[in-house]
Amino acid sequence: xxxxxxxxxxxxxxxxxxxxxxxxxxxxxxxxxxxxxxxxxxxxxxxxxxxxxxxxxxxxxxxxxxxxxxxxxxxxxxxxxxxxxxxxxxxxxxxxxxxxxxxxxxxxxxxxxxxxxxxxxxxxxxxxxxxxxxxxxxxxxxxxxxxxxxxxxxxxxxxxxxxxxxxxxxxxxxxxxxxxxxxxxxxxxxxxxxxxxxxxxxxxxxxxxxxxxxxxxxxxxxxxxxxxxxxxxxxxxxxxxxxxxxxxxxxxxxxxxxxxxxxxxxxxxxxxxxxxxxxxxxxxxxxxxxxxxxxxxxxxxxxxxxxxxxxxxxxxxxxxxxxxxxxxxxxxxxxxxxxxxxxxxxx
Amino acid sequence: xxxxxxxxxxxxxxxxxxxxxxxxxxxxxxxxxxxxxxxxxxxxxxxxxxxxxxxxxxxxxxxxxxxxxxxxxxxxxxxxxxxxxxxxxxxxxxxxxxxxxxxxxxxxxxxxxxxxxxxxxxxxxxxxxxxxxxxxxxxxxxxxxxxxxxxxxxxxxxxxxxxxxxxxxxxxxxxxxxxxxxxxxxxxxxxxxxxxxxxxxxxxxxxxxxxxxxxxxxxxxxxxxxxxxxxxxxxxxxxxxxxxxxxxxxxxxxxxxxxxxxxxxxxxxxxxxxxxxxxxxxxxxxxxxxxxxxxxxxxxxxxxxxxxxxxxxxxxxxxxxxxxxxxxxxxxxxxxxxxxxxxxxxxxxxxxxxxxx
Numbered sequence: 001x002x003x004x005x006x007x008x009x010x011x012x013x014x015x016x017x018x019x020x021x022x023x024x025x026x027x028x029x030x031x032x033x034x035x036x037x038x039x040x041x042x043x044x045x046x047x048x049x050x051x052x053x054x055x056x057x058x059x060x061x062x063x064x065x066x067x068x069x070x071x072x073x074x075x076x077x078x079x080x081x082x083x084x085x086x087x088x089x090x091x092x093x094x095x096x097x098x099x100x101x102x103x104x105x106x107x108x109x110x111x112x113x114x115x116x117x118x119x120x121x122x123x124x125x126x127x128x129x130x131x132x133x134x135x136x137x138x139x140x141x142x143x144x145x146x147x148x149x150x151x152x153x154x155x156x157x158x159x160x161x162x163x164x165x166x167x168x169x170x171x172x173x174x175x176x177x178x179x180x181x182x183x184x185x186x187x188x189x190x191x192x193x194x195x196x197x198x199x200x201x202x203x204x205x206x207x208x209x210x211x212x213x214x215x216x217x218x219x220x221x222x223x224x225x226x227x228x229x230x231x232x233x234x235x236x237x238x239x240x241x242x243x244x245x246x247x248x249x250x251x252x253x254x255x256x257x258x259x260x261x262x263x264x265x266x267x268x269x270x271x272x273x274x275x276x277x278x279x280x281x282x283x284x285x286x287x288x289x290x291x292x293x294x295x296x297x298x299x300x301x302x303x304x305x306x307x308x309x310x311x312x313x314x315x316x317x318x319x320x321x322x323x324x325x326x327x328x329x330x331x332x333x334x335x336x337x338x339x340x341x342x343x344x345x346x347x
Numbered sequence: 348x349x350x351x352x353x354x355x356x357x358x359x360x361x362x363x364x365x366x367x368x369x370x371x372x373x374x375x376x377x378x379x380x381x382x383x384x385x386x387x388x389x390x391x392x393x394x395x396x397x398x399x400x401x402x403x404x405x406x407x408x409x410x411x412x413x414x415x416x417x418x419x420x421x422x423x424x425x426x427x428x429x430x431x432x433x434x435x436x437x438x439x440x441x442x443x444x445x446x447x448x449x450x451x452x453x454x455x456x457x458x459x460x461x462x463x464x465x466x467x468x469x470x471x472x473x474x475x476x477x478x479x480x481x482x483x484x485x486x487x488x489x490x491x492x493x494x495x496x497x498x499x500x501x502x503x504x505x506x507x508x509x510x511x512x513x514x515x516x517x518x519x520x521x522x523x524x525x526x527x528x529x530x531x532x533x534x535x536x537x538x539x540x541x542x543x544x545x546x547x548x549x550x551x552x553x554x555x556x557x558x559x560x561x562x563x564x565x566x567x568x569x570x571x572x573x574x575x576x577x578x579x580x581x582x583x584x585x586x587x588x589x590x591x592x593x594x595x596x597x598x599x600x601x602x603x604x605x606x607x608x609x610x611x612x613x614x615x616x617x618x619x620x621x622x623x624x625x626x627x628x629x630x631x632x633x634x635x636x637x638x639x640x641x642x643x644x645x646x647x648x649x650x651x652x653x654x655x656x657x658x659x660x661x662x663x664x665x666x667x668x669x670x671x672x673x674x675x676x677x678x679x680x681x682x683x684x685x686x687x688x689x690x691x692x693x694x695x696x697x698x699x700x701x702x703x704x
Contacts, residue, residue: 146685151407151411152685155623156685156686158616159681162678166675169671170666170667279612286478287479289475290475294472323483324483324487326479327479327480327483330479331464
């Protein structure tokens, strides 16, 4: 604002032309620095090749957790619904992937990356379709009747989780299921002395792609604009004439599909599947979105990487500490920022 | 007299009162009504679950806090007694009580810290944090095998008075030898009665009324001058203490502690199911719910097994009716009951009485 125009009757009309960009939100970079700082801090304690291996392993794990958690945090931000049954989509995704992967064993064992990836892509596609449909049904049947009632939401989604876990047992049996990694992604490549497992490398790439895709969708498209506006102030978006309910269902289904993708990847990473994997992963997902700040995709990304890196470093340096490293990290972050790294309610 | 014992909180439904009297009499006389180890085991489990569930109801039903750390406190109580008795050669009461005291101190400390840390924020935040902490605790307990016995847990011997070889009287009483098991059963039974009456007293005290006010409208309770955080933290600590005591009784009864029986996530889902099906916000709901649940768990499963065998020809149904899948049906019942009768069995019975008038 120019000095001297303060007393004019309509200063805004004079000083701010229509096409002046809105003042940008203040960027909060401190959390962004945490991941590189953590990685650097671990460097003096381990030899360099080990450090590379551990860091890549941590990044891969973090990316997978991010893929699974991102949908949940977005759903929470948009509609204030916390889905305790999110882990169900993870395990359903993983088990659905076996429907393709186990019959197509020949393709997986073939010594060609293209054929391997073809089978993998098909499996992932099926997993994502099924979990998206399941998410849609889950939202319609279970969550819609209990909007705005947190207590019932927690209980209902918990019930949904129990039922879907049991249904997996009914359909696929209660035993653990082996899940082979495609031939071309087995083993490791060596950078000097550092061994990097190929599958982890692929997980990092997929994770980055998903993050980039989400980032671009949220920041560069119209639908992303609506989602961000909905997270900021849902009532206002609705008042402007957008059907936020429909948007929400779409986001819920997309989030479930991502959880399914993450579940399939996680299953291949662990190479065995059990119906209880969803419950175990729910715990990790929760820690990540608490660290990141409920409702923040960026915070969720950083939180996932932080948690996975800490788990990997601690697992190598002090295995006993690694059992509680997640909790220690969470407490440390919450002491610094009580509502998580990025939170819309912070301030 | 009786009214005073029940803290003026009567069943308020003739049918409910009859059911409660039947349950209490059944549990009181269980050693003499049934023979064999299994019915007694079922009865003891029912007693302990009633207290465990009632203490959870103090949080969920009366205060509106969703906690997933209740099994953690239950487990701490169990491990306190278990580790103390397993680490000495000659089990004495002093050792058991020391272990229990240490466990209670740890319980209070943990409940205070978690409460102060997470209860300031929204209910949903507390639910998430307790889930994370409790699952880490369970992992810790199963991994520190030098201390806790790991996945296998620990078996231990109890003081001589409670061991099966001990007999109190020479003769049989009503056709049953009063041995250490029966004495243990009565310790469990009366311990549970005391704890339950304490909880009943608590929810009907001014303190309990404030908790209910917080559940109904936290903002208003705060505006009336109650420091809601303090009340919620206290509710959390008290519920945790009762849960730890219930865990200690369970350990004493089983003469074993392990992660599966005390810390497992299954126990937590059991508690949730019982609270909701029995009736949130009513202590009697815990009694009815726990009794039905444990009876079903012990006896319905075999029924399901028979049904599954009978339907062996139909692949989907046979698998769905397999005894191990009984949680499937309970989960469905759980969801339906949250929708269609969120007040639970006890709430429904009381409502019927209310409508009749």
